Amino acid sequence: MSIDQSRTAADGVSALADRLARLAGQAGVTGADAILISPGPDLEYFLGHSVGSHERLTCLVVPAAGEPALLVPTLERPGWDGTPVESLGIPISTWTDGEDPYRALAAVLPPDARVLAVDYHMPAVHALNAQASVTGAELTLAGEAIAELRMRKSNDEIAALAAAGAAIDRVQLRISEWLRAGRTENQVAADIAQAIVAEGHQRPDFVIVGSGPNGASPHHEASDRVIEPGDVVVIDIGGPMPSGYFSDCTRTYVVAPPDGGQIAADAREVYDLVRRAQAAAVAAVRPGVSAESVDAAARTVIEAAGFGNYFITRTGHGIGLEVHEHPYMVVGNKQVLEPGMAFSVEPGIYLPGRFGVRIEDIVVVGDHGPVLMNTAPTELTIVGAS
Ligand code: ZN
Ligand code: ZN
Numbered sequence: 136m137s138i139d140q141s142r143t144a145a146d147g148v149s150a151l152a153d154r155l156a157r158l159a160g161q162a163g164v165t166g167a168d169a170i171l172i173s174p175g176p177d178l179e180y181f182l183g184h185s186v187g188s189h190e191r192l193t194c195l196v197v198p199a200a201g202e203p204a205l206l207v208p209t210l211e212r213p214g215w216d217g218t219p220v221e222s223l224g225i226p227i228s229t230w231t232d233g234e235d236p237y238r239a240l241a242a243v244l245p246p247d248a249r250v251l252a253v254d255y256h257m258p259a260v261h262a263l264n265a266q267a268s269v270t271g272a273e274l275t276l277a278g279e280a281i282a283e284l285r286m287r288k289s290n291d292e293i294a295a296l297a298a299a300g301a302a303i304d305r306v307q308l309r310i311s312e313w314l315r316a317g318r319t320e321n322q323v324a325a326d327i328a329q330a331i332v333a334e335g336h337q338r339p340d341f342v343i344v345g346s347g348p349n350g351a352s353p354h355h356e357a358s359d360r361v362i363e364p365g366d367v368v369v370i371d372i373g374g375p376m377p378s379g380y381f382s383d384c385t386r387t388y389v390v391a392p393p394d395g396g397q398i399a400a401d402a403r404e405v406y407d408l409v410r411r412a413q414a415a416a417v418a419a420v421r422p423g424v425s426a427e428s429v430d431a432a433a434r435t436v437i438e439a440a441g442f443g444n445y446f447i448t449r450t451g452h453g454i455g456l457e458v459h460e461h462p463y464m465v466v467g468n469k470q471v472l473e474p475g476m477a478f479s480v481e482p483g484i485y486l487p488g489r490f491g492v493r494i495e496d497i498v499v500v501g502d503h504g505p506v507l508m509n510t511a512p513t514e515l516t517i518v519g520a521s
Pocket of ligand 2: 481
């Protein structure tokens with residue numbers, strides 16, 4: 136987790152205080168006596184600040200009843216000066232190398248705390264030692280309780296996602312500058328990575344350039360494969376903005392066929408099918424429908440055309456301070472969508488040994504329907520024509 140002092144209004148102190156109060160409420164609802172949060176996106180969400188996660192224990196304690204407390208290593212205490220923790224009035228305790236950090240943790244827990252809920256990112260060494268520090272303690276996961284808050288984005292968070300979407304769209308609109316036959320995937324990816332930063336991101340988080348058969352592997356990154364005329368190329372890119380909020384956008388391109396030839400008929404057919412499926416899933420987004428119904432909207436289109444066996448992923452994932460978070464658009468997820476939920480819609484068809492096609496936009500649930508965070512066109516784009 137990077138440390139960013141130039142926080143946006145997305146993390147105003149009153150918003151943080153409200154999140155902490157609601158998290159305490161979630162602790163009560165889920166039967167936890169205290170929720171323990173370690174460095175990472177959850178800490179960032181609740182305190183507007185985080186630090187690197189490592190073997191030294193840093194832990195925010197949010198009791199179901201009572202006030203939050205923060206425990207940090209003494210050597211890192213100065214780094215918390217001037218952070219929202221001060222304005223929030225959260226007391227900071229320290230432990231020093233040579234002391235038992237878990238004894239220090241037990242000292243800031245409510246005396247009668249027995250059920251300790253830990254965030255998804257807490258290293259097992261900290262979670263198990265925290266449990267061992269309290270006689271009779273029971274360990275549970277706080278991830279879903281935290282997701283209840285994080286998956287409902289505020290207007291400031293949606294503005295941050297919109298800025299991320301606009302930045303990554305600008306990169307997608309420049310792909311023809313770099314993608315052409317004769318270059319390797321790695322060369323194209325290096326140019327894209329630079330542009331991701333130039334267009335306003337903190338850093339590139341992932342740069343997938345899946346040309347030809349590599350595109351049939353959804354999480355292929357980039358390789359030394361030389362791109363050939365006529366290749367179908369999946370470009371899936373994103374990263375965190377200075378706000379901490381992520382972009383994530385996929386477009387699939389076709390490299391101009393040799394000598395003015397035609398694009399392979401099946402490439403065009405599969406592309407059009409994915410495009411229709413993606414549009415159908417976006418159109419299905421509105422308050423009151425289930426997450427799995429968004430997946431079904433895309434899957435129905437692809438299955439009807441006989442390509443169901445090649446749509447080997449869920450349709451989407453939530454996005455915010457993490458690139459993958461709740462809610463997931465996947466069969467079996469009955470989560471009812473509400474205004475402010477943000478997630479990707481990214482159906483694909485992956486033909487082993489041949490090529491893949493994926494189109495991905497970030498969508499926010501609006502009061503009456505979908506609000507797109509990405510507006511780069513989805514028409515089939517041919518690049519590298521001479
Ligand atoms: Zn993606
Ligand atoms: Zn995605």
